[in-house]
Amino acid sequence: xxxxxxxxxxxxxxxxxxxxxxxxxxxxxxxxxxxxxxxxxxxxxxxxxxxxxxxxxxxxxxxxxxxxxxxxxxxxxxxxxxxxxxxxxxxxxxxxxxxxxxxxxxxxxxxxxxxxxxxxxxxxxxxxxxxxxxxxxxxxxxxxxxxxxxxxxxxxxxxxxxxxxxxxxxxxxxxxxxxxxxxxxxxxxxxxxxxxxxxxxxxxxxxxxxxxxxxxxxxxxxxxxxxxxxxxxxxxxxxxxxxxxxxxxxxxxxxxxxxxxxxxxxxxxxxxxxxxxxxxxxx
Amino acid sequence: xxxxxxxxxxxxxxxxxxxxxxxxxxxxxxxxxxxxxxxxxxxxxxxxxxxxxxxxxxxxxxxxxxxxxxxxxxxxxxxxxxxxxxxxxxxxxxxxxxxxxxxxxxxxxxxxxxxxxxxxxxxxxxxxxxxxxxxxxxxxxxxxxxxxxxxxxxxxxxxxxxxxxxxxxxxxxxxxxxxxxxxxxxxxxxxxxxxxxxxxxxxxxxxxxxxxxxxxxxxxxxxxxxxxxxxxxxxxxxxxxxxxxxxxxxxxxxxxxxxxxxxxxxxxxxxxxxxxxxxxxxxxxxxxxxxxxx
Amino acid sequence: xxxxxxxxxxxxxxxxxxxxxxxxxxxxxxxxxxxxxxxxxxxxxxxxxxxxxxxxxxxxxxxxxxxxxxxxxxxxxxxxxxxxxxxxxxxxxxxxxxxxxxxxxxxxxxxxxxxxxxxxxxxxxxxxxxxxxxxxxxxxxxxxxxxxxxxxxxxxxxxxxxxxxxxxxxxxxxxxxxxxxxxxxxxxxxxxxxxxxxxxxxxxxxxxxxxxxxxxxxxxxxxxxxxxxxxxxxxxxxxxxxxxxxxxxxxxxxxxxxxxxxxxxxxxxxxxxxxxxxxxxxxxxxxxxxxxxxxxxxxxxxxxxxxxxxxxxxxxxxxxxxxxxxxxxxxxxxxxxxxxxxxxxxx
Numbered sequence: 009x010x011x012x013x014x015x016x017x018x019x020x021x022x023x024x025x026x027x028x029x030x031x032x033x034x035x036x037x038x039x040x041x042x043x044x045x046x047x048x049x050x051x052x053x054x055x056x057x058x059x060x061x062x063x064x065x066x067x068x069x070x071x072x073x074x075x076x077x078x079x080x081x082x083x084x085x086x087x088x089x090x091x092x093x094x095x096x097x098x099x100x101x102x103x104x105x106x107x108x109x110x111x112x113x114x115x116x117x118x119x120x121x122x123x124x125x126x127x128x129x130x131x132x133x134x135x136x137x138x139x140x141x142x143x144x145x146x147x148x149x150x151x152x153x154x155x156x157x158x159x160x161x162x163x164x165x166x167x168x169x170x171x172x173x174x175x176x177x178x179x180x181x182x183x184x185x186x187x188x189x190x191x192x193x194x195x196x197x198x199x200x201x202x203x204x205x206x207x208x209x210x211x212x213x214x215x216x217x218x219x220x221x222x223x224x225x226x227x228x229x230x231x232x233x234x235x236x237x238x239x240x241x242x243x244x245x246x247x248x249x250x251x252x253x254x255x256x257x258x259x260x261x262x263x264x265x266x267x268x269x270x271x272x273x274x275x276x277x278x279x280x281x282x283x284x285x286x287x288x289x290x291x
Numbered sequence: 292x293x294x295x296x297x298x299x300x301x302x303x304x305x306x307x308x309x310x311x312x313x314x315x316x317x318x319x320x321x322x323x324x325x326x327x328x329x330x331x332x333x334x335x336x337x338x339x340x341x342x343x344x345x346x347x348x349x350x351x352x353x354x355x356x357x358x359x360x361x362x363x364x365x366x367x368x369x370x371x372x373x374x375x376x377x378x379x380x381x382x383x384x385x386x387x388x389x390x391x392x393x394x395x396x397x398x399x400x401x402x403x404x405x406x407x408x409x410x411x412x413x414x415x416x417x418x419x420x421x422x423x424x425x426x427x428x429x430x431x432x433x434x435x436x437x438x439x440x441x442x443x444x445x446x447x448x449x450x451x452x453x454x455x456x457x458x459x460x461x462x463x464x465x466x467x468x469x470x471x472x473x474x475x476x477x478x479x480x481x482x483x484x485x486x487x488x489x490x491x492x493x494x495x496x497x498x499x500x501x502x503x504x505x506x507x508x509x510x511x512x513x514x515x516x517x518x519x520x521x522x523x524x525x526x527x528x529x530x531x532x533x534x535x536x537x538x539x540x541x542x543x544x545x546x547x548x549x550x551x552x553x554x555x556x557x558x559x560x561x562x563x564x565x566x567x568x569x570x571x572x573x574x575x576x577x578x579x580x581x582x583x584x585x
Numbered sequence: 586x587x588x589x590x591x592x593x594x595x596x597x598x599x600x601x602x603x604x605x606x607x608x609x610x611x612x613x614x615x616x617x618x619x620x621x622x623x624x625x626x627x628x629x630x631x632x633x634x635x636x637x638x639x640x641x642x643x644x645x646x647x648x649x650x651x652x653x654x655x656x657x658x659x660x661x662x663x664x665x666x667x668x669x670x671x672x673x674x675x676x677x678x679x680x681x682x683x684x685x686x687x688x689x690x691x692x693x694x695x696x697x698x699x700x701x702x703x704x705x706x707x708x709x710x711x712x713x714x715x716x717x718x719x720x721x722x723x724x725x726x727x728x729x730x731x732x733x734x735x736x737x738x739x740x741x742x743x744x745x746x747x748x749x750x751x752x753x754x755x756x757x758x759x760x761x762x763x764x765x766x767x768x769x770x771x772x773x774x775x776x777x778x779x780x781x782x783x784x785x786x787x788x789x790x791x792x793x794x795x796x797x798x799x800x801x802x803x804x805x806x807x808x809x810x811x812x813x814x815x816x817x818x819x820x821x822x823x824x825x826x827x828x829x830x831x832x833x834x835x836x837x838x839x840x841x842x843x844x845x846x847x848x849x850x851x852x853x854x855x856x857x858x859x860x861x862x863x864x865x866x867x868x869x870x871x872x873x874x875x876x877x878x879x880x881x882x883x884x885x886x887x888x889x890x891x892x893x894x895x896x897x898x899x900x901x902x903x904x905x906x907x908x909x910x911x912x913x914x915x916x917x918x919x920x921x922x923x924x925x926x927x928x929x930x931x932x
Contacts, residue, residue, distance in 0.1 A: 024383045028394055031380050035462065036397040038412040039404070041423065045415065053421070060423045106308035109301045123579050128316055129513070130568050130575070132520035134541035135561045138548040139322035140315070142331075162315035165308050194300060223405040225523045230549050245411035245527045256415050263412050267404035274403040275396045278467070482639055483672035486659045487733070488689035497685075501676045 039267060045260035046071055053257060071257035080235055081262050084243035087153055091239060092221040094157045099164045099217045100210065106165075107172030108198050112181065125166040133163075133226040144231050155231035156239070160224065164217040171216070175209035176202065212280040219270055240266050326558035333552040345559035354535050355543060355560060362539040365454055365525075366518045372458045373514055374507075377465035382495075384466070385473050402463035410527040413456045417442035417528070446536035449529050453537050457524045461517070465510045472506030473499065508578060516571050520564055540564060589613045589636060589741060589775065594645035596631050596797075601643075605631045607797040609645070613775060613790075618767050620788035621777045624820070628797035629777045630745055636775065637743050638662050649741060660689075665734035666743040669750065671726045673718040679705075679729050680714040686737045704736040708766070723751045724759055731763075735770060742767070742774040748783065760786060781821045785809065793817045812837075815923040818916065824873060827888045828918070834926065835918040836883075840873070840891035842914035845898050846907055855909040858883055860890065862900050870894055879905055 044060075045053065047067035058064045075081050110121055140159060141150070149155040179202060187197040203210070221239075228242045235247040244262045248255065327346065330339045349355050380398070384391065401409055416423055425439035434440060442452045476499055484498045500507070522542035525531060531538035531546065538546075540563055548557015589612070596606040606628040613619045621629035634640040636647055638659035647654050654662050665686075674682050683704055687697045705711045708728040718726060727747055734742060747763070748756050764787050767774050778784055784791050785805045793800045793808055793816070801813035812818035812826075818837050819825040827843070829836045849855055862876035874890040890908065892898075900906060917926050
């Protein structure tokens with residue numbers, strides 16, 4: 009009885025898993041390669057006669073040791089974390105009230121500003137970095153972490169505002185109306201009622217903004233010149249060299265550490281981001 | 292409730308954000324035009340208006356013209372690859388299956404990890420001496436042992452490498468967007484198409500993809516803009532080399548304006564990104580307007 | 586014309602924990618309008634989708650025109666289906682929508698246009714051909730869905746609650762149009778609904794379902810006047826049949842059969858009861874009395890009576906009156922299984 013229909017769905021399954029496996033391998037391979045390179049002895053790494061896919065000599069922690077003890081890697085991680093935290097704080101401080109105001113207090117401006125937000129992402133860093141480098145110098149922030157702490161919110165605020173706007177719109181306004189009848193001002197209702205309910209939206213914004221900070225390259229490269237003030241995204245590919253020589257073992261170790269945790273966290277929050285996309289578009 | 296007294300609250304709440312973004316986006320944007328029409332250099336004090344002299348010199352430079360053509364090749368090639376790849380990937384991902392979460396994690400990595408990190412990872416994989424790809428090719432006897440491809444050293448191969456790495460980075464983002472569009476199609480429409488006698492390909496190309504066109508447009512628009520204006524992959528893999536053969540407009544602007552110190556010429560180069568951005572903005576506004584009307 | 590037949594058709598979900606459709610045997614006659622009626626979750630839509638080929642049965646067989654179709658895709662079964670939401674292709678015009686099945690069949694353009702015109706005229710939507718679905722009203726969309734369905738002249742029509750998305754006012758006229766339409770084209774039709782009024786009005790035969798099984802198959806008169814069990818008895822008819830639980834049986838009679846004694850034919854064998862109505866609903870054309878019965882084995886049980894407003898009698902609330910039920914209108918049901926049993930004398 010099964011015959012045709014079963015055979016067809018078996019073929020479909022093979023095709024699907026074949027395609028998936030191919031894509032997954034192609035997309036994830038570099039990270040796997042980072043993993044292997046991190047633990048391979050230098051001699052093994054640079055011996056062309058060896059099969060690169062296996063450990064011809066036993067694995068080592070030497071590259072990790074070198075990375076943590078003899079490079080600025082930990083410093084960069086610290087810099088990035090510090091900048092990230094502050095940028096997230098500034099973003100929340102500015103976009104929470106903005107999103108609320110746009111969701112509640114203005115009428116048809118809401119959708120116009122939504123478009124406006126999208127439009128800001130059409131103005132790229134590679135157009136603004138030259139003038140911004142002068143502005144940064146004028147503020148006396150060149151070659152400091154503060155330069156990027158000040159500049160980054162310019163691209164985290166628009167999307168965070170849009171995401172939170174969609175989120176706030178889904179909260180029934182009756183809640184705040186009831187609070188105001190009970191005697192709170194609107195701003196108090198916002199602080200004491202709306203913000204605590206929106207923890208999940210706020211968390212999404214935090215994660216998203218933090219990942220944007222870790223991924224940024226152009227501004228950090230432009231504004232910060234000395235290695236000790238750099239972020240991970242620029243420090244690792246640019247400053248993890250001795251002269252002209254790349255120390256691939258430690259370099260790959262650094263890459264691994266810089267990618268996997270973010271990957272895990274982002275994967276957990278992906279559904280929220282997508283919901284944020286579609287939330288924001290439901291007017 | 293909120294009378295005239297509270298009318299200031301709304302603007303007070305959203306103005307800080309708007310002013311902040313305006314200050315760091317609109318102001319530098321205008322300055323870019325100003326610099327391109329002046330003679331500003333790093334360390335210079337004054338400003339002298341020089342008209343279109345910078346643009347003239349830029350347009351006469353063969354390096355720039357090469358970079359401009361590279362920008363188009365880079366953008367179009369990678370976007371076409373991304374579109375096809377993302378559609379295929381979304382197709383196999385849209386129906387639930389066991390292990391989808393794990394696969395999704397693997398697929399997302401190339402987008403989530405900082406692109407500079409991923410690029411330097413690829414630099415190792417494409418290394419002139421120790422490339423693992425070359426090792427495999429040599430083992431399969433597809434290339435000779437002593438003249439393996441110089442992925443980042445030969446002009447044609449370098450361009451291909453840069454396009455492929457950028458595609459590698461952009462693929463998950465496009466996939467997520469297209470997947471969202473695909474799953475938004477109500478289930479009974481493809482079913483109706485099936486009952487109506489449409490096979491797999493007719494269903495996909497005549498029914499489902501046309502319905503996803505608005506979202507595909509968004510993905511393509513942002514993809515094109517991000518790609519055309521991006522310099523990270525190229526900077527890390529080849530620094531624009533060998534001999535400026537992988538140089539694109541944004542990277543050239545960087546080398547000229549930031550590393551070279553000639554802010555005016557650097558700004559002038561980056562201004563050439565604007566026409567594309569204007570077209571993109573216009574297309575976006577048009578489709579947003581259409582969406583509002585229907 | 587095709588005859589649809591199912592044999593022991595079963596669909597289980599969740600590793601056999603949930604029986605959406607259980608052991609359904611049915612056979613539709615040529616050209617008939619067969620209604621699958623039941624509450625939500627009764628399995629009627631799952632049954633329809635299995636006939637269409639959109640769901641794979643767990644076990645059992647489906648025949649269309651005498652051929653086993655279990656292994657055939659919907660495309661290969663040559664049926665037409667109208668979905669509850671109409672599933673019109675939003676990016677195509679009405680013309681494009683109706684034309685689509687013919688394009689899929691690779692029919693040449695002139696032939697296609699002819700058929701589309703024929704279908705559009707049949708449904709009176711010729712003037713809408715250039716419009717897009719979002720510009721149409723609910724009733725117009727339904728007609729486009731029907732046009733798209735008949736344009737291929739299929740051997741079988743499947744309709745999944747096509748009237749439920751329409752406004753109540755529109756529904757009655759749309760229902761009549763649908764009935765006329767089906768009679769005119771004469772295609773065997775299977776129609777799913779949860780609305781028993783629709784089922785009674787439109788169906789040649791009704792398949793009453795609950796929890797995945799078929800409770801009764803019959804003409805409207807059969808399922809209404811001769812229900813197979815208490816479920817069928819109470820699902821059809823509004824207000825539902827009065828069911829009185831007695832120690833050895835369940836007694837049922839419909840509200841419209843609880844008469845004032847004068848309304849019965851002289852000499853008609855009848856059951857006499859005393860009825861104390863507590864309140865009355867005036868619905869215009871008829872009146873509904875809610876109250877309790879008194880005396881004998883029915884004492885204290887609730888009952889509902891239904892009568893035409895043209896009847897002269899008036900009733901004061903909480904006063905007791907003599908009522909009668911013709912014996913032929915009294916049905917008996919088994920206490921445990923709820924199925925119909927033969928009549929037994931009542932004390």
